[in-house]
Amino acid sequence: MRAVLKGMTRPFTQTAGLARWMLVIGIVITAVFLILAIFAPWIAPYGFAQASADGVRFPKAGAPSSDHWFGTDRLFFDVLSRTIWGARTAIEVVVLSIVFCVLIGVPLGLISGYYGGWMDRVLLLIMDAIFAFPSFLLAIVFSFLLTDLFGGSVLAVALSLTAIYVPQYFRVVRNTTVSAKEAAYVEAARAMGAKDGVIMRRYLFGNVIQSVPVLGTLNAADAILTLAGLGFLGLGIQSTDAAEWGHDLNRALADAGSGVWWTGLFPGLAIVLLVTGLTLVGEGVNETMNPTLRRRRLLPVVMPARQETTNTGEER
Amino acid sequence: MTRSGAGSLPRYILQRALLVIPMIWVILTLVFFVLRVAPGDPVSAALGGRVSEDALDERREALGLNEPLIKQYFDYLYSVIRLDFGTTFSDNQPVLHVVRDNGGATLTLTMAAFLLALLIGIPLGLLAGRFRDTVPDVVIRLFGILTYAAPIFFVGYLLQAYVAPPLGLPTSGQATPITVFAVEPKTHILLIDAFLSGDTAAIEDVLTHLLLPAVTLGLLVAGVFIRLVRVNILQTTQSDYVEAAEARGISRGKVSRRHAFRNALVPVITVIGLQFALLLGGAVLTESTFNWPGLGQKLVEYINDRDYGAVQGIVTIFAVAVVLISLLVDVINALIDPRVRY
Numbered sequence: 001m002r003a004v005l006k007g008m009t010r011p012f013t014q015t016a017g018l019a020r021w022m023l024v025i026g027i028v029i030t031a032v033f034l035i036l037a038i039f040a041p042w043i044a045p046y047g048f049a050q051a052s053a054d055g056v057r058f059p060k061a062g063a064p065s066s067d068h069w070f071g072t073d074r075l076f077f078d079v080l081s082r083t084i085w086g087a088r089t090a091i092e093v094v095v096l097s098i099v100f101c102v103l104i105g106v107p108l109g110l111i112s113g114y115y116g117g118w119m120d121r122v123l124l125l126i127m128d129a130i131f132a133f134p135s136f137l138l139a140i141v142f143s144f145l146l147t148d149l150f151g152g153s154v155l156a157v158a159l160s161l162t163a164i165y166v167p168q169y170f171r172v173v174r175n176t177t178v179s180a181k182e183a184a185y186v187e188a189a190r191a192m193g194a195k196d197g198v199i200m201r202r203y204l205f206g207n208v209i210q211s212v213p214v215l216g217t218l219n220a221a222d223a224i225l226t227l228a229g230l231g232f233l234g235l236g237i238q239s240t241d242a243a244e245w246g247h248d249l250n251r252a253l254a255d256a257g258s259g260v261w262w263t264g265l266f267p268g269l270a271i272v273l274l275v276t277g278l279t280l281v282g283e284g285v286n287e288t289m290n291p292t293l294r295r296r297r298l299l300p301v302v303m304p305a306r307q308e309t310t311n312t313g314e315e316r
Numbered sequence: 317m318t319r320s321g322a323g324s325l326p327r328y329i330l331q332r333a334l335l336v337i338p339m340i341w342v343i344l345t346l347v348f349f350v351l352r353v354a355p356g357d358p359v360s361a362a363l364g365g366r367v368s369e370d371a372l373d374e375r376r377e378a379l380g381l382n383e384p385l386i387k388q389y390f391d392y393l394y395s396v397i398r399l400d401f402g403t404t405f406s407d408n409q410p411v412l413h414v415v416r417d418n419g420g421a422t423l424t425l426t427m428a429a430f431l432l433a434l435l436i437g438i439p440l441g442l443l444a445g446r447f448r449d450t451v452p453d454v455v456i457r458l459f460g461i462l463t464y465a466a467p468i469f470f471v472g473y474l475l476q477a478y479v480a481p482p483l484g485l486p487t488s489g490q491a492t493p494i495t496v497f498a499v500e501p502k503t504h505i506l507l508i509d510a511f512l513s514g515d516t517a518a519i520e521d522v523l524t525h526l527l528l529p530a531v532t533l534g535l536l537v538a539g540v541f542i543r544l545v546r547v548n549i550l551q552t553t554q555s556d557y558v559e560a561a562e563a564r565g566i567s568r569g570k571v572s573r574r575h576a577f578r579n580a581l582v583p584v585i586t587v588i589g590l591q592f593a594l595l596l597g598g599a600v601l602t603e604s605t606f607n608w609p610g611l612g613q614k615l616v617e618y619i620n621d622r623d624y625g626a627v628q629g630i631v632t633i634f635a636v637a638v639v640l641i642s643l644l645v646d647v648i649n650a651l652i653d654p655r656v657r658y
Contacts, residue, residue, distance in 0.1 A: 019449075125338055125339070125342060126342050126346075128339070129338075129339045129342035129343050129346070130342075130343075130346070132339065132590075132593065132638060132639065132642055133343055133593065133634075133635060133638060134593040134594065134596045134597040134634065134638060135593070135597060136594075136596075136597025136598070136600060136601070137596065137597055137600065137615075137631060137634055140600070140615070140616075140619065141347060141350055141351070141627070141631055142350060144350075144351070144619055144627065145350050145351065145353065221465070225465075225467055228467050228469075229467060229468070229469070229601050232467070232469045232601060232604065232605075233600070233601070233604055233616050233619075234616075234620065235616075235619065246467070246469070249467075249469055249470060249473060250469070252473065253469070253473055253476070253605065256473055256476040256477040256487075257476065257477070257480075257481065257487075261477060264470070264473045264477070268466075268467070268470035268473060268474070271465070271466070271467050271470060272462065272465045272466045272467075272470065273465075275464070275465035275466075276461055276462065276465040279461050279464065279465060280461070283461075
């Protein structure tokens with residue numbers, strides 16, 4: 001327990017100054033969006049597809065006012081509400097896709113790396129081919145299929161994202177497994193007669209899982225962008241099913257020249273902020289975990305000047 | 317592997333080129349099956365309601381969609397080998413014609429964006445890495461993160477709303493219809509055609525249309541370059557030979573210029589090559605935002621039409637292009653850096 005806590009606080013204790021500030025800012029931004037996402041029904045003043053309240057229709061593309069802080073869009077929806085509900089959609093999709101990625105990528109990587117052989121080679125080839133292909137195009141192809149199967153739902157988009165990010169999890173886990181299985185403690189376990197399954201679960205899993213959180217945060221940032229991109233192209237979630245920032249921006253594009261600035265600005269800023277937050281967290285954690293990037297903690301030795309010990313009068 | 321020096325270079329290139337075949341094969345297989353397991357029938361999805369049931373059957377027959385899936389698959393692979401990328405279902409034209417007519421716009425956009433990204437990204441990345449943890453580093457890093465975090469269509473939206481009107485810049489299309497009409501199509505790349513025609517008004521028109529889309533896409537990639545160059549600089553400045561150079565009393569600026577920068581840029585070349593995939597993905601969004609008549613926009617149109625033939629053909633061509641470019645990058649890299657060839 002103590003080791004886990006120590007591990008979790010390592011990014012803080014081992015960084016200083018700027019790196020720590022960037023990490024803290026990232027965590028704060030991410031936390032705010034998490035709160036918005038979880039408590040969206042209570043925080044948002046209206047529903048995401050609500051065009052009237054108390055029998056009164058909202059204005060069409062109405063400017064920000066006391067009733068609608070961020071104004072309303074051309075479908076009479078409240079922009080503030082849609083921006084808040086959008087956080088829920090984004091986080092739902094991203095969390096779901098990361099869970100799928102871990103569930104598929106980690107076991108596959110472990111088994112592939114542990115047993116090696118032709119299966120490992122085939123899997124590597126497939127994953128590398130997927131990884132080399134433009135991920136956004138692949139996401140388009142997969143959402144083309146999956147929205148046919150599941151409709152424009154959160155699940156369909158989450159699965160398309162899973163398809164494009166799983167190779168990274170596979171690669172990282174597989175490579176750490178390959179190097180970790182040569183370690184003395186694994187050999188010791190094998191010498192004691194531990195079965196392959198036990199070695200993978202008890203000895204290798206804890207070792208290879210460590211790189212997943214960094215990958216997860218960095219992927220989360222990218223996934224938000226991919227999700228919004230799909231929504232922008234009209235391939236993601238439909239605007240009456242859920243609030244989605246990318247799709248809202250697509251509808252706002254027509255307003256760009258007409259002085260209706262509030263429909264596009266707020267969902268856009270929401271994307272920028274959340275992605276920035278997640279990137280800062282991911283980079284901050286990465287810089288502390290990755291020894292080649294970590295700044296040497298040893299401070300240069302400064303010889304105390306002689307006068308400091310003798311000159312005590314001025315210090316008081 | 318035991319042979320060293322220039323002798324192993326052709327061998328490396330051959331090995332690398334042979335790897336291209338399974339890569340392309342995996343992607344093609346993936347694309348084929350992903351598009352085919354989709355429920356519903358592609359022909360009625362693309363043409364449904366517009367033609368009679370008999371005509372639909374005829375089209376299916378003509379396209380070979382009544383054949384068993386496995387035969388279709390091998391037919392598809394065989395046609396790709398013959399560089400035949402199929403026909404679109406909805407408007408029944410060869411995919412290669414679609415590529416010819418729209419590929420030029422995508423090429424112009426991506427190349428312009430790539431150049432801009434290099435011009436912005438590399439100097440800023442070097443600067444940030446050189447002055448780590450100082451104000452310039454913080455500002456440049458934030459800029460790098462923001463360009464990455466801002467979705468292409470949001471940057472495009474902001475440019476369209478706040479930059480284009482005061483400067484009078486166009487925000488839609490590749491050129492005015494007059495220019496498109498006046499310039500004689502020779503290469504199917506409007507920018508080159510405009511230059512060939514020597515018509516200064518046409519050149520200016522094409523360039524002003526190109527500016528905002530190229531900046532939008534270029535900023536995204538520039539952000540990646542900044543991060544890459546910075547991290548590589550940091551890693552090389554911690555290496556032994558840099559320390560040794562410093563220990564010999566060479567000034568920091570000179571060490572950075574003479575020793576660190578050049579070595580830091582070698583791995584960057586590889587990764588820059590890999591950004592081509594990002595660039596292509598980004599081009600799809602940029603084209604949609606600026607109504608740019610490229611392949612990406614065409615792809616989105618065909619997707620909305622549920623045109624499997626067109627989607628499969630265009631994605632196949634993208635796949636082949638990406639794999640060939642990564643091959644090219646690796647070969648160039650092997651020429652520059654002997655360590656790659658081992």
